[in-house]
Amino acid sequence: MCYGQTGAGKTFTMSGGKQSYKQRGIIPRALGHVFSEVKSMPDREAKISIQYLEIYNEALYDLLDITTQPHEISIYESSRGVVTVSGLRTAVVTSEAEALALLFEGETNRVIGEHQLNRESSRSHSIFTIMIELRPLGEAGGDVLLSRVALVDLAGSERVSKTKSEGLVLREAGHINKSLSILEQVILGLGDKNRDHVPFRSCKLTHVLKNSLGGNCRTVLVANVWSDVAQTDETVSTCRFAQRMMRVTCEISANVVQDSSARVRQLERQVAELQQELAMHDAMAMRSGMQYTPYNAAQRGELRSRVLDFLMADGGDAGGAGPGGVESIDPLELHSLRHMREILLACRVGAAGGGLGWKDRVSSVIRRPSSAGSSTGVAAAAARQPSGNGYGGGHGGAGGILNGPGLVRAERPGNAGVAPDDFRPMAPDRWVLWLTALEDYKAGPGALKARLLADNRAKLKTSRTRAKELGLAVNAAKRELDSLKTREEELKRQRVQQRGEGSQVLDAEEYDILMRIKELKVSYKENFNELQIIKSEVDYTQGLVEQCNKELLLEFAEWYESTYGRPPADDGGDDDASSSPRCGPSPLQPSAAMASTGPVASARAAGARYPPPQPLEATAGTTTAGRTAMAPPSPSGSSVSAGSSRGAGAAAAAAVRMKPRAGGGKVPLSSLVAPSGEELSSPQAMAYYNAQQMLLQKTTGVVHRPGSVKKTRPTAAFGGGARG
Numbered sequence: 001m002c003y004g005q006t007g008a009g010k011t012f013t014m015s016g017g018k019q020s021y022k023q024r025g026i027i028p029r030a031l032g033h034v035f036s037e038v039k040s041m042p043d044r045e046a047k048i049s050i051q052y053l054e055i056y057n058e059a060l061y062d063l064l065d066i067t068t069q070p071h072e073i074s075i076y077e078s079s080r081g082v083v084t085v086s087g088l089r090t091a092v093v094t095s096e097a098e099a100l101a102l103l104f105e106g107e108t109n110r111v112i113g114e115h116q117l118n119r120e121s122s123r124s125h126s127i128f129t130i131m132i133e134l135r136p137l138g139e140a141g142g143d144v145l146l147s148r149v150a151l152v153d154l155a156g157s158e159r160v161s162k163t164k165s166e167g168l169v170l171r172e173a174g175h176i177n178k179s180l181s182i183l184e185q186v187i188l189g190l191g192d193k194n195r196d197h198v199p200f201r202s203c204k205l206t207h208v209l210k211n212s213l214g215g216n217c218r219t220v221l222v223a224n225v226w227s228d229v230a231q232t233d234e235t236v237s238t239c240r241f242a243q244r245m246m247r248v249t250c251e252i253s254a255n256v257v258q259d260s261s262a263r264v265r266q267l268e269r270q271v272a273e274l275q276q277e278l279a280m281h282d283a284m285a286m287r288s289g290m291q292y293t294p295y296n297a298a299q300r301g302e303l304r305s306r307v308l309d310f311l312m313a314d315g316g317d318a319g320g321a322g323p324g325g326v327e328s329i330d331p332l333e334l335h336s337l338r339h340m341r342e343i344l345l346a347c348r349v350g351a352a353g354g355g356l357g358w359k360d361r362v363s364s365v366i367r368r369p370s371s372a373g374s375s376t377g378v379a380a381a382a383a384r385q386p387s388g389n390g391y392g393g394g395h396g397g398a399g400g401i402l403n404g405p406g407l408v409r410a411e412r413p414g415n416a417g418v419a420p421d422d423f424r425p426m427a428p429d430r431w432v433l434w435l436t437a438l439e440d441y442k443a444g445p446g447a448l449k450a451r452l453l454a455d456n457r458a459k460l461k462t463s464r465t466r467a468k469e470l471g472l473a474v475n476a477a478k479r480e481l482d483s484l485k486t487r488e489e490e491l492k493r494q495r496v497q498q499r500g501e502g503s504q505v506l507d508a509e510e511y512d513i514l515m516r517i518k519e520l521k522v523s524y525k526e527n528f529n530e531l532q533i534i535k536s537e538v539d540y541t542q543g544l545v546e547q548c549n550k551e552l553l554l555e556f557a558e559w560y561e562s563t564y565g566r567p568p569a570d571d572g573g574d575d576d577a578s579s580s581p582r583c584g585p586s587p588l589q590p591s592a593a594m595a596s597t598g599p600v601a602s603a604r605a606a607g608a609r610y611p612p613p614q615p616l617e618a619t620a621g622t623t624t625a626g627r628t629a630m631a632p633p634s635p636s637g638s639s640v641s642a643g644s645s646r647g648a649g650a651a652a653a654a655a656v657r658m659k660p661r662a663g664g665g666k667v668p669l670s671s672l673v674a675p676s677g678e679e680l681s682s683p684q685a686m687a688y689y690n691a692q693q694m695l696l697q698k699t700t701g702v703v704h705r706p707g708s709v710k711k712t713r714p715t716a717a718f719g720g721g722a723r724g
């Protein structure tokens with residue numbers, strides 16, 4: 001801030017002489033300095049803007065904006081005491097030249113007058129403000145440093161006796177002197193710590209300069225004096241003012257603010273970076289198909305379908321590992337918290353639909369014995385079932401998969417194909433039927449696809465295992481490389497310290513380390529390359545598995561519909577077949593062609609609403625209770641037409657043979673083989689058996705158990721009493 005009597009050289013000091021570049025004043029020098037400083041900070045982004053205010057006769061004028069319509073410029077003070085001038089043009093400048101052009105434009109707009117002491121006397125106070133916003137360049141959202149430099153060229157105090165002012169110039173002098181007098185009082189007030197009130201608001205000049213005098217600021221006063229004996233009084237007066245000014249002390253701190261919009265951008269960028277990081281970790285750990293965004297309806301439906309598939313693939317609790325045991329089941333891997341939540345949601349949806357036994361099912365999965373080679377026979381399973389529970393293994397928890405609710409594709413008028421998200425809960429009894437039919441389908445017409453699915457799953461498992469191994473090897477190699485490099489650096493430093501810079505002789509340890517590093521680099525590269533290949537293989541096979549699974553289910557749905565009719569709406573499964581008019585052609589009844597002969601016909605004759613099942617457990621010649629005829633196994637490992645239990649079409653497709661067994665008699669379920677020759681897994685066989693038991697009971701009221709034939713009263717839930 002330049003202060004002094006008129007003609008002392010304030011404007012010359014602040015703006016400079018017009019003769020040469022050398023005479024440039026503080027303002028152009030400050031602008032040059034600001035821009036060169038900004039240039040020397042490539043890691044920062046600066047926004048520079050300027051304002052140029054004039055206070056003339058206690059009125060505010062915008063020196064950068066005189067061409068536009070006159071507009072009100074007013075002083076606004078916030079509750080926190082921050083003073084701003086509203087309505088003032090703030091010109092953002094990107095170069096020194098641009099800023100200088102505006103400075104010159106503003107100066108030409110200033111009011112000047114002529115009097116005895118100065119031919120070009122400034123008749124106003126001017127405040128040229130440079131505002132700088134500095135923020136980290138690559139790190140939007142960091143702290144923003146706000147700076148403000150107010151370069152003030154005060155009008156000079158003048159003694160009218162000396163200036164001989166009159167008229168307008170005299171009036172201007174009055175305003176000038178008055179405002180300078182208030183400025184002096186303000187400075188006095190600021191210098192006196194005991195003073196409560198500082199009259200900032202007494203005039204426009206002090207009000208505007210409030211934050212530049214007593215706020216969070218550093219104030220520099222240039223006291224301009226006219227070194228002439230005739231001006232001694234004014235010089236003394238100026239020096240006294242400067243002296244008072246020196247008493248004013250301020251506590252300053254940097255104006256650092258948080259840019260909220262930039263902060264949002266920063267956080268977004270951070271999230272994106274973390275997602276990339278996560279993706280990289282997933283890639284390294286060979287976790288494909290990870291999803292961190294919310295699931296859409298189709299994806300949710302797909303997952304539900306997979307959960308169901310998982311549960312069905314298990315096929316009950318036959319207990320134990322082995323070719324058909326727990327170990328052969330493809331686990332539902334948990335990829336992420338979101339994935340886990342979705343799986344639990346799928347379970348909950350299922351539970352909400354059927355409920356019965358679902359909890360048991362989950363418990364049985366969790367508690368399933370894992371000892372390899374344990375007995376997988378029916379007897380073992382049966383031993384765990386509560387006796388006389390009505391539905392054989394299917395109801396006691398051991399064969400829990402049959403108890404769980406299923407999902408059925410919702411029907412759409414005129415559209416057999418439905419999206420996976422159209423699954424809705426199915427009553428347990430219907431689900432049993434559906435599940436059993438699926439097993440049939442997989443063993444019969446869908447055997448090829450099922451085999452393909454199983455093959456692809458096996459391949460996927462192998463690839464994943466290999467990828468996991470490679471990932472571990474790559475990570476281990478990386479860790480070892482890092483630690484060896486650190487050790488090598490350390491040894492190198494020691495060698496240089498001991499033998500000097502030029503020493504090239506390595507000791508044994510350093511040599512070994514270098515050799516190992518070389519080896520590791522080769523193996524790292526090989527493993528890494530293989531990892532990339534395996535990764536794409538995993539991704540591809542994963543896709544194949546999903547595709548096969550989807551196709552299998554869709555083809556099965558078609559097959560089911562053509563075999564049994566369209567799945568009915570869920571009516572709770574409590575239809576009374578004997579009384580209902582739906583006893584006739586039911587959606588679930590086999591077609592006439594299918595049901596014309598054999599057990600189907602028998603069942604229909606008996607009023608069975610469902611295709612009658614056939615117990616798989618062949619206790620030759622003994623299972624005659626009820627209305628369903630049992631065919632004993634043929635001596636040659638003969639086939640029991642399990643398929644016939646689901647109609648002729650299914651019979652051909654889903655025939656299950658029994659392995660020949662020395663001595664005949666009972667054949668354990670673990671010996672069952674599918675027509676394809678594929679040995680049924682114990683859980684599959686158990687599920688199959690349980691399902692058939694359940695259906696048998698529903699149609700005939702007979703519960704067949706391994707080693708026993710028992711007649712039970714059908715439950716009301718199936719309304720099948722009339723058929724017993």
Ligand SMILES: Nc1ncnc2c1ncn2[C@@H]1O[C@H](COP(=O)(O)OP(=O)(O)OP(=O)(O)O)[C@@H](O)[C@H]1O
Binds near residue numbers: 006009013121123
């Ligand atoms: N250091 C200097 N070297 C050369 N000329 C100067 C110097 N200081 C001031 N002058 C000249 O003196 C005259 C008066 O200076 P200036 O207008 O800057 O005074 P002022 O203090 O601003 O006066 P006022 O208060 O009336 O505006 C100008 O013609 C200017 O060129």
